[in-house]
Amino acid sequence: MTSGRARRPTMVDVARLARVAVSTVSRVVNADTTVGPELAERVRGAIEELGWEADERARHLRTGVSGTIGAVVGDLDSPFLRGAERAARSAGLMLLATSTDLDAALEARAVSSLCRRRVDGLIIEPGAAGTGAYLRAQMAHGLPVAAIDRPIPDTASDSVVVDNAHGIDLAYDHLLGRGHRYIAHVGDTEVLSTAAARADAFRRRALETEPRGVLARRVFTGPVTLQRVGRDIDAALAVRPAPTALVTGNAATSTCAFRHLGADLAGLDLVGFDDFELAGILDPPRTVVAQDFATMGAAALEMILTRMESPDLPVRQRVVPVRLVERGPSVTVGSESSSWTMAR
Amino acid sequence: MTSGRARRPTMVDVARLARVAVSTVSRVVNADTTVGPELAERVRGAIEELGWEADERARHLRTGVSGTIGAVVGDLDSPFLRGAERAARSAGLMLLATSTDLDAALEARAVSSLCRRRVDGLIIEPGAAGTGAYLRAQMAHGLPVAAIDRPIPDTASDSVVVDNAHGIDLAYDHLLGRGHRYIAHVGDTEVLSTAAARADAFRRRALETEPRGVLARRVFTGPVTLQRVGRDIDAALAVRPAPTALVTGNAATSTCAFRHLGADLAGLDLVGFDDFELAGILDPPRTVVAQDFATMGAAALEMILTRMESPDLPVRQRVVPVRLVERGPSVTVGSESSSWTMAR
DNA sequence: GTGAAAGCGCTAACAT
DNA sequence: ATGTTAGCGCTTTCAC
Numbered sequence: 001m002t003s004g005r006a007r008r009p010t011m012v013d014v015a016r017l018a019r020v021a022v023s024t025v026s027r028v029v030n031a032d033t034t035v036g037p038e039l040a041e042r043v044r045g046a047i048e049e050l051g052w053e054a055d056e057r058a059r060h061l062r063t064g065v066s067g068t069i070g071a072v073v074g075d076l077d078s079p080f081l082r083g084a085e086r087a088a089r090s091a092g093l094m095l096l097a098t099s100t101d102l103d104a105a106l107e108a109r110a111v112s113s114l115c116r117r118r119v120d121g122l123i124i125e126p127g128a129a130g131t132g133a134y135l136r137a138q139m140a141h142g143l144p145v146a147a148i149d150r151p152i153p154d155t156a157s158d159s160v161v162v163d164n165a166h167g168i169d170l171a172y173d174h175l176l177g178r179g180h181r182y183i184a185h186v187g188d189t190e191v192l193s194t195a196a197a198r199a200d201a202f203r204r205r206a207l208e209t210e211p212r213g214v215l216a217r218r219v220f221t222g223p224v225t226l227q228r229v230g231r232d233i234d235a236a237l238a239v240r241p242a243p244t245a246l247v248t249g250n251a252a253t254s255t256c257a258f259r260h261l262g263a264d265l266a267g268l269d270l271v272g273f274d275d276f277e278l279a280g281i282l283d284p285p286r287t288v289v290a291q292d293f294a295t296m297g298a299a300a301l302e303m304i305l306t307r308m309e310s311p312d313l314p315v316r317q318r319v320v321p322v323r324l325v326e327r328g329p330s331v332t333v334g335s336e337s338s339s340w341t342m343a344r
Numbered sequence: 345m346t347s348g349r350a351r352r353p354t355m356v357d358v359a360r361l362a363r364v365a366v367s368t369v370s371r372v373v374n375a376d377t378t379v380g381p382e383l384a385e386r387v388r389g390a391i392e393e394l395g396w397e398a399d400e401r402a403r404h405l406r407t408g409v410s411g412t413i414g415a416v417v418g419d420l421d422s423p424f425l426r427g428a429e430r431a432a433r434s435a436g437l438m439l440l441a442t443s444t445d446l447d448a449a450l451e452a453r454a455v456s457s458l459c460r461r462r463v464d465g466l467i468i469e470p471g472a473a474g475t476g477a478y479l480r481a482q483m484a485h486g487l488p489v490a491a492i493d494r495p496i497p498d499t500a501s502d503s504v505v506v507d508n509a510h511g512i513d514l515a516y517d518h519l520l521g522r523g524h525r526y527i528a529h530v531g532d533t534e535v536l537s538t539a540a541a542r543a544d545a546f547r548r549r550a551l552e553t554e555p556r557g558v559l560a561r562r563v564f565t566g567p568v569t570l571q572r573v574g575r576d577i578d579a580a581l582a583v584r585p586a587p588t589a590l591v592t593g594n595a596a597t598s599t600c601a602f603r604h605l606g607a608d609l610a611g612l613d614l615v616g617f618d619d620f621e622l623a624g625i626l627d628p629p630r631t632v633v634a635q636d637f638a639t640m641g642a643a644a645l646e647m648i649l650t651r652m653e654s655p656d657l658p659v660r661q662r663v664v665p666v667r668l669v670e671r672g673p674s675v676t677v678g679s680e681s682s683s684w685t686m687a688r
Numbered sequence: 689g690t691g692a693a694a695g696c697g698c699t700a701a702c703a704t
Numbered sequence: 705a706t707g708t709t710a711g712c713g714c715t716t717t718c719a720c
Contacts, residue, residue: 021691056461058713061401077421117400365707402697
């Protein structure tokens with residue numbers, strides 16, 4: 001038991017101990033069948049004895065890959081990452097995730113960092129400004145890129161998105177079904193194409209029953225801060241005829257609504273994009289439009305894998321369906337029990 | 345504008361175009377001051393013209409680092425990652441995060457993957473079983489390891505933890521102050537040392553006023569599933585004298601409690617470990633013991649950096665304070681407005 | 689079936 | 705101040 005800082009053994013050490021050439025060691029660890037059984041055993045013994053583990057940096061450099069998929073997301077708690085990581089792992093890849101706060105400068109730096117590490121593919125949740133030109137250059141070098149949640153502005157890459165318009169339709173129809181006549185929408189900044197699509201879909205529905213002139217006072221979008229969302233909710237409620245229900249554009253917006261008005265939303269009905277953990281226990285329980293984040297993450301990774309082996313495929317867009325998770329007095333409590341699993 | 349899959353330029357290409365030696369290119373990109381201004385300019389021009397970007401794999405192989413810190417966490421949404429990533433970025437490092445579901449086999453695989461990539465350091469949120477022996481071998485090779493949230497079983501590594509006992513004291517005292525006499529505890533499985541520490545601290549407090557015999561019916565721990573937590577809450581409430589308040593061991597347990605009993609917890613008072621986004625809007629608003637996750641993540645990374653330059657420092661443990669976030673009818677609403685910022 | 693040797697794209701001596 | 709050269713630890717021809 002030598003203590004202190006021992007040099008890590010290399011393949012050469014293994015070869016020497018096993019009295020074979022390094023190429024033989026390499027063949028053994030790569031399961032090359034042409035190695036004789038006795039040598040293979042000697043090599044395995046030496047590996048065991050030295051506790052040798054391959055240096056992936058060297059392997060990657062030599063083979064021209066990195067065994068890594070880069071993920072560029074707004075925040076490390078981005079729900080897409082779980083599915084992507086799982087899919088990456090089953091493909092023998094690791095996920096190198098970096099967050100950008102959806103800031104253009106950080107995003108550019110993050111993408112460049114990942115490219116310098118020669119990631120084998122890139123999943124990107126694009127911010128508003130976009131890293132378009134640079135990314136296109138990388139794609140020309142053969143980098144598979146999959147946008148997630150929304151396409152990369154001005155860039156033709158694979159992408160996985162949800163059916164935003166359908167989600168709004170589900171929410172809108174649900175509220176109509178509950179008898180609401182005047183409904184308002186509060187969403188994220190329309191610089192994000194997702195938010196824009198949702199707001200637009202809402203406007204289209206509102207026009208079915210309301211005059212065009214009132215639209216600007218039914219739809220409020222902007223950066224999601226408690227202050228701005230609160231102000232816009234107040235503004236929406238001040239409009240006559242007053243809205244009796246709200247459609248929120250994403251989880252963060254819903255949260256702001258609750259924090260601004262309280263858990264009961266002062267009696268307002270609300271259906272939001274994105275499920276949240278306590279939606280079922282609020283009074284009343286809240287119906288939501290749920291995205292399948294796990295599937296989206298996995299789909300993004302799958303698109304990258306596909307493009308790795310078929311680089312010349314036409315650009316694909318995968319639309320993952322959303323679904324309405326109905327909750328409320330009229331719905332049996334049991335129906336929601338599978339929609340959330342406990343993390344730790 | 346050549347299209348198709350162009351080979352990425354290398355440093356040799358840059359050198360050739362600039363009519364200098366590769367070492368000169370290397371010096372320029374590494375800001376070596378000894379390069380003459382005219383050559384430096386030629387090199388920069390060539391880099392620009394070719395759109396060359398260094399291959400970090402090669403650089404890392406040569407310099408013996410990886411520019412990467414591994415993070416092994418139970419789930420990718422682990423709140424520690426944000427702080428750790430931020431700190432890593434300002435140190436010029438990237439964070440390679442892998443999730444384990446706190447499963448021993450996955451944890452072992454994850455750690456080994458990261459070691460084969462020769463990460464410069466490892467942050468690990470240890471599962472129950474522990475990867476002790478293997479990790480000790482890696483540490484002998486000089487790998488800086490920082491455990492986060494709880495120490496690695498049987499392994500003397502740096503660690504950053506919270507003051508679990510003090511957190512329980514804060515919760516307990518708060519409830520005593522509100523007039524509660526009988527209080528129960530529901531927590532995570534005591535295989536996790538954090539959960540064990542919290543349960544033990546609770547037992548110590550309960551013993552101040554209750555007979556030892558009743559302890560087993562005041563403290564319930566186990567895996568956090570809605571079913572088990574629900575069952576244990578029911579069991580706790582069936583004990584006479586009946587508890588009028590609950591201390592929950594972590595966010596997941598609190599969530600289960602709400603989902604089992606409803607938002608009002610059937611009138612029960614509750615203080616939980618970990619803040620959660622809607623704690624303030626529930627009726628009544630819920631007081632919590634908040635951990636400073638960002639600080640913990642940053643502290644773990646800082647311990648690694650410290651050990652990188654002073655490998656022989658004695659093992660350190662950093663205890664990050666917890667704080668009671670009081671919420672309730674008697675507290676002005678404004679006081680909580682800074683405790684949650686909106687993500688996205 | 690096995691070994692010797694040439695790289696992968698960089699950095700760091702060591703020359704000059 | 706600049707160039708030449710020997711690696712980092714692997715994989716992969718190419719010989720035998």
